[in-house]
Amino acid sequence: MKTFFINHQEELFRSLITFGVILVLKFIFTKAVRKVGKIGDFNKVRTNLIIKYISIALTIITIAILTLIWSVNFKDLGALLASIFAVIGVALFAQWSILSNITAGVIIFFSYPFKIGNTIRIFDKEINKTDYNGDETYVIEDIRAFHLHLRRSNGEILTYPNSLVLQKGVSLVQMYNDETQEL
Incomplete structure (x- = not known):
């Protein structure tokens, strides 16, 4: 040794x-x-x-x-x-x-302006294929490693892949503290 x-x-x-x-x-x-x-x-x-x-x-x-x-x-x-x-x-x-x-x-995590509780709009026709009107908003319930949990206006929970968040247009409609913004 x-x-x-x-x-x-x-x-x-x-x-x-x-x-x-x-x-x-x-x-x-x-x-x-x-x-x-x-x-x-x-x-x-x-x-x-x-x-x-x-x-x-x-x-x-x-x-x-x-x-x-x-x-x-x-x-x-x-x-x-x-x-x-x-x-x-x-x-x-x-x-x-x-x-x-x-x-x-x-x-x-490092560069997007939204957090849990924010209301966002996703410009993706695929998630609203049957009733797309362009004004569907989602509340961010959780941000996970693979996907976001989004709550639709009708209460339905949607899991949306993180990679699509970077590929599709996403606008921040309302921040958690009720400051209304479009980014």
């Missing part, structure tokens, strides 16, 4: 620095997301979801850095990674809409 520490002193030191930097970055990003969530008055569930995404990304980056530090044999690793990526590629292709909705959920 002692010889391992002596022979791999440099790799251990670099690994320790990597873990330290990643922990500091996780702390900074978590604090920044919580601050954005507090300033934007976002739901804590949404804030925690974004923090989880950041943690996963930092974990992947850490694993990549550690494989470089420890000089992993890429010939052996290549075969393993090729088969893993083949399986993941098929799974991701099959689940592409789920990934696009998660990505859209992150974008909505």
Whole structure:
């Protein structure tokens, strides 16, 4: 055991620095997301979801850095990674809409002007195919990782994918505090 520490002193030191930097970055990003969530008055569930995404990304980056530090044999690793990526590629292709909705959920968290309780209008003929009049408004009940929960004027709950919120025209009709606006 002692010889391992002596022979791999440099790799251990670099690994320790990597873990330290990643922990500091996780702390900074978590604090920044919580601050954005507090300033934007976002739901804590949404804030925690974004923090989880950041943690996963930092974990992947850490694993990549550690494989470089420890000089992993890429010939052996290549075969393993090729088969893993083949399986993941098929799974991701099959689940592409789920990934696009998660990505859209992150974008909505940071850059969209509406919150839970706001009244919005969505310019999409597909959701009102039978009785589209262009004036249908929805109250945002919840914003989830994959979709929004919208309440129609007749009380019906509609789940609307996050990716479509970014693709379709959406106007903010009424804010939660009853300030009427069109954006």
